[in-house]
Amino acid sequence: MSTTTSTTKTILRAEGFSCPSCVAKIEKQVGRLDGVDAVKVHFASSRVEVDHDPARASVDDLVGAIKKAGYTARPAAF
Numbered sequence: 001m002s003t004t005t006s007t008t009k010t011i012l013r014a015e016g017f018s019c020p021s022c023v024a025k026i027e028k029q030v031g032r033l034d035g036v037d038a039v040k041v042h043f044a045s046s047r048v049e050v051d052h053d054p055a056r057a058s059v060d061d062l063v064g065a066i067k068k069a070g071y072t073a074r075p076a077a078f
Helices: 020-031 058-070
Strands: 006-017 036-042 047-052 072-075
Touching: 006 020, 006 036, 006 058, 020 036, 020 047, 020 058
Parallel strands: none
Antiparallel strands: 006 047, 006 072, 036 047
16 A cells, blocks of 8 residues: 555635735744645735645645634635
């Protein structure tokens, strides 16, 4: 049996951040989650791109981590 992990890219829309230091807070909080490989916050468009293993870090986990950092997020349709 091979134990390969599948990585998914999830795009979230975040609200409530207004400065570059907010970006760092979100990236740090989400990046701590087990199963998250990469986090990229696009300040101008309020997009958060996360490469993660959905079996270890669900979309709800990602949204929860952003909420813990003090911001609101939801899965983006695009």
